[in-house]
Amino acid sequence: MSTAIDLTSLPTPQVISELSYDTIVARQLAAFQSEWETLRQTYPDLPAYDVSMLETDPAVIVNQSESYRELLLLARINEAARARLLAFAFGSDLDQLAIFYDVARMPGETDARLKTRVILAIQGRSTGGPKERYKSVVMNSDIRVESVEVYRVGRSPLINVAVYSTEPNGVASADLLSVVTTALTDENVQLANDEFVVASAVRTVVNLAFDIWLLPDADDGTVTRAVTALQDAWAVEQTLGRDLVREWWTSRLMISGVHKITATAPAADVIAPPSEAIAIGSITPNLRGRAF
Template identity: 45%
Template sequence: MSIPPFDTLSTPNVIEPFDYEDVLAELIADAQQRLVAAGIEWDVGMLETDPVVIVLQGFAAREMLLRARINDAARANLLAFAAGSDLDHLAAFYDVARLADETDDRLRTRTRLTIMGRSAGGPEERYRAVVLGVSTRIRDVAIWREVTDPTVRVSVLTTEGDGEADAALLAAVQTALERPDIRVVSDRFVVSSAVQQAVDVTMTVRLEATASASILTDLPDLIAADWLTESLLGLDLTHSWLIAHAMRAGVTRVEVVSPTGDIEVDSTKAIALGTITIIDGGRGR
């Protein structure tokens, strides 16, 4: 079961939009009705130096602060919006505790997986939540079975280096999944790193006549950094991706020498970029 992103949901009705000018207009209209009822004539069109208008402006400003605080309180009780200690308390209701240095987004994801894993839709979501709860070093995880085999395969992608998981982290994941309160009796786990191959890349790059030669030196690090910002599980390494990310300011042409074709991976694996070699393709348009 995939997790629909929060941004596909409409804004909750409990979070009320408001505008200062609208609030002030409502207060002025109410004040006018009350004054008329008391037999007091008051010209709404008077200057803003009118004492009544000045007082109502103060009330409008205070009401804006009050409405904003109510909206903040409403957000604090919604998983999509809760942050900081409010999110900690919301997650604790589902027996989820923040890891050291864990971001709000990651804790929010684990909490949602834990909730889903308690339903009939589990235990894939439950197992994902357990793995992500092992360490903030874990960036993503894939959980799947092959046919009717009771073996549960776990593919771990890390936040470090090229994403490859080391033996100690894989062992920690295995231990967490094998806990009696986590493992379904018939399940057996095979835990491995999502990154199982590193691909060396060679590209020929042509520069504009006035472009700095340092571009050729900088490109390997820039491309490698861009790759790590992607959602790597299941991401194919394609010539089009490499060319798009090598086309920086000052670059006029990029030709991928190797790999000779696109490299495809399934949704449970990730590719690591190995050595990136840039060949000087000369100058020109």
């Protein structure tokens, strides 16, 4: 689900220091040599002191030790600075940051989902809109809601709410849709003129079929592993508006031991509207033989 803000695209904040142990060592060594030369002007009997090549020299050992301590201190300062930034916060640090916006972590909720809810809470502050307010309400209603799209069709006054679920194939169950509807129609949420149509975002189930050729030394379980690899990959990629492209899903079948894949169904890419998600149904492989 898009929240209009991609935290991963933000530049590294200036408050985060670039750390380099070698730079610190070199700086401290130069400072030591400068101080030594200043002392030699006062005490001419002091010899020239160049410790740059003497790893066993006490001055070098102390410098390296103190430089490493400084590096650890700077790293800890960086960590503390990151903990106050939404893009970098995680765990209990993120919990503390989120609660400032009246957003508390739900049982079992991931950091990524919690960050999404924080952004939606900020974007949807107005009780009279925008749509991010209703998105926030839906995401807050149940941990099973992975993402949601809120939209109107043309000039229709109805507000469509497409729910993408963590349940099998992303299909929102009747129970989950009921929970979402109850949350949206709460008297403290629903505006007087708003009417909702709540439905599962997964409305298209695509059955796949393909011809497969194996390498001569591939074992008999290769086809099954290829199908599993595809299913696992789609479980990660499947989301609202994600097209099922032939080149993408055939490439996921090209595991070790597979020589060639030719898609036979569907005949073309399956395009998903922004408010819908695609589920993969049956996967039918046709073993055509072995070849190099």
